[in-house]
Amino acid sequence: xxxxxxxxxxxxxxxxxxxxxxxxxxxxxxxxxxxxxxxxxxxxxxxxxxxxxxxxxxxxxxxxxxxxxxxxxxxxxxxxxxxxxxxxxxxxxxxxxxxxxxxxxxxxxxxxxxxxxxxxxxxxxxxxxxxxxxxxxxxxxxxxxxxxxxxxxxxxxxxxxxxxxxxxxxx
Amino acid sequence: xxxxxxxxxxxxxxxxxxxxxxxxxxxxxxxxxxxxxxxxxxxxxxxxxxxxxxxxxxxxxxxxxxxxxxxxxxxxxxxxxxxxxxxxxxxxxxxxxxxxxxxxxxxxxxxxxxxxxxxxxxxxxxxxxxxxxxxxxxxxxxxxxxxxxxxxxxxxxxxxxxxxxxxxxxx
Numbered sequence: 001x002x003x004x005x006x007x008x009x010x011x012x013x014x015x016x017x018x019x020x021x022x023x024x025x026x027x028x029x030x031x032x033x034x035x036x037x038x039x040x041x042x043x044x045x046x047x048x049x050x051x052x053x054x055x056x057x058x059x060x061x062x063x064x065x066x067x068x069x070x071x072x073x074x075x076x077x078x079x080x081x082x083x084x085x086x087x088x089x090x091x092x093x094x095x096x097x098x099x100x101x102x103x104x105x106x107x108x109x110x111x112x113x114x115x116x117x118x119x120x121x122x123x124x125x126x127x128x129x130x131x132x133x134x135x136x137x138x139x140x141x142x143x144x145x146x147x148x149x150x151x152x153x154x155x156x157x158x159x160x161x162x163x164x165x166x167x168x169x170x171x
Numbered sequence: 172x173x174x175x176x177x178x179x180x181x182x183x184x185x186x187x188x189x190x191x192x193x194x195x196x197x198x199x200x201x202x203x204x205x206x207x208x209x210x211x212x213x214x215x216x217x218x219x220x221x222x223x224x225x226x227x228x229x230x231x232x233x234x235x236x237x238x239x240x241x242x243x244x245x246x247x248x249x250x251x252x253x254x255x256x257x258x259x260x261x262x263x264x265x266x267x268x269x270x271x272x273x274x275x276x277x278x279x280x281x282x283x284x285x286x287x288x289x290x291x292x293x294x295x296x297x298x299x300x301x302x303x304x305x306x307x308x309x310x311x312x313x314x315x316x317x318x319x320x321x322x323x324x325x326x327x328x329x330x331x332x333x334x335x336x337x338x339x340x341x342x
Contacts, residue, residue, distance in 0.1 A: 001182060008331050011172060015326040022327065029200035032331040149332060155186040156193065160179050160203040161320060161332035 002153040003048060003162070005038035005055075005099060006031070009067070009116065009143045016141070017084065017118050024082070024119030024130055031159040033116050035067075035086055037096055037148055041105040048150075052163065054102045055150060058095070059165035064146040065091035072118070072134045080127035082134065083115035084141070092145075173324040174219060174333070176209035176226075176270060177202070180238070180287065180314050187312070188255065188289050195253070195290030195301055202330040204287050206238075206257055208267055208319055212276040219321075223334065225273045226321060229266070230336035235317035236262035243289070243305045251298035253305060254286035255312070263316070 008014065017033035043051070066089070073085040086092070096112045119130050147166045151159040179185065188204035214222070237260070244256040257263070267283045290301050318337045322330040 011323060011325060011331075014331060018325060018327050018329075029329075032325065032329060147334070152182060154182060154189060154203065156189050158189075158200075158203060160182075160185060161335060163318070163337065164332060164335045166334065 001043065001045075001048075002040045003043050004036065004040045004151055004153070004159065005148055006034040006036050006151060006159075007145055007148050008032055008034050009145070013069075013084075013116070013141055013143055017116050020082075020118040020130075020134075024122060024126070025117060026121050027117070030157050031151070033118075035114050035116055035145075038099055038104060039110070040153065043105055047105070048162075051103060052150075055099075055148075055163075055165050058098045058102065059148065060168035062095055062098075062167040063091070064144055064167050065089065065095070067092065067114075067143050067145055069116070069139060069141040069143075071139050072131070072137075073115070074127075074131055076127060076131070079120065080122040080124065081117055082119040082122075082127070082131050083117045084139065086114035086116065088112070088114055095148075172214065172216075172219075173211045174214050175207065175211045175322050175324070175330065176319055177205040177207050177322060177330075178316050178319050179203055179205050180316070184240070184255075184287070184312055184314055188287050191253075191289040191301075191305075195293060195297070196288060197292050198288070198328075201328050202322070204289075206285050206287055206316075209270055209275060210281070211324065214276055218276070219333075222274060223321075226270075226319075226334075226336050229269045229273065230319065231339035233266055233269075233338040234262070235315055235338050236260065236266070238263065238285075238314050238316055240287070240310060240312040240314075242310050243302070243308075244286070245298075245302055247298060247302070250291065251293040251295065252288055253290040253293075253298070253302050254288045255310065257285035257287065259283070259285055266319075 014033040021028040068087040069084045075081040185204040192199040239258045240255045246252040
């Protein structure tokens with residue numbers, strides 16, 4: 001089964017992201033707006049069963065963390081993906097690195113760029129239009145993150161949450 | 172914000188349900204296949220914050236429970252909804268009643284009929300066709316339930332999991 005670890009930002013940010021995703025992201029209906037911590041990886045039940053206490057321990061020793069979004073950015077020209085850029089605070093990098101150094105099936109294809117995708121798989125023309133118009137808008141959002149979610153993928157490509165891991169420190 | 176409490180059955184059952192939902196359920200893209208324990212209710216942050224430890228206590232004292240699905244059934248003529256009928260074991264009724272007697276905003280509009288919706292909002296003709304064809308098929312599924320999920324609804328009608336509550340007994 002395919003698993004992934006994500007953070008769902010709070011409802012106001014999800015609603016903002018969805019207003020764009022609805023038109024510009026073919027994954028709109030597959031998963032709510034999210035920050036990917038660990039990209040999709042293949043794991044059997046036994047591996048996941050062993051992973052859970054490790055994830056719990058990481059969450060326990062993580063404090064709720066603030067995130068700031070100051071602009072939209074893009075992975076172009078690699079892909080025509082547009083995203084809300086989450087400032088890479090030390091706290092979120094630490095969390096990512098702890099997860100990476102856990103017994104997860106290795107998966108370091110990309111360097112960690114925390115972000116919330118709002119548009120992807122656009123044609124070059126669409127991409128230029130959407131990115132151009134989003135850059136003219138002010139994007140200033142902040143949020144507090146206090147959990148991550150282990151999810152798995154169904155046959156139809158959509159994701160179901162398996163378990164949430166609430167941060168333990170300071171709460 | 173609108174919250175609800177659901178159980179996601181395991182992936183094989185979700186995949187089976189989705190094969191039908193894709194064609195026959197307009198809520199297909201809003202939430203994975205699920206058993207509703209507590210229908211959508213309105214609650215503010217503070218109420219939910221107070222509810223969490225109660226839900227945790229209920230999960231702690233609940234043992235993983237087996238569910239059996241032996242047939243598809245329907246809410247017609249009230250609504251043209253078709254569902255996989257989950258046998259109402261004492262264990263799942265007990266769980267439902269504990270949740271109902273917690274400090275949840277009261278919400279007992281319907282009696283508890285545990286089920287996984289696979290088709291809804293059908294025309295009478297569609298309903299007759301789909302229900303007729305599903306009744307000819309053998310439906311025998313079993314699953315083990317060991318958690319429920321508190322979810323909230325976004326502006327677009329879709330649901331995001333807020334927190335999972337893993338059952339505590341016997342594990």
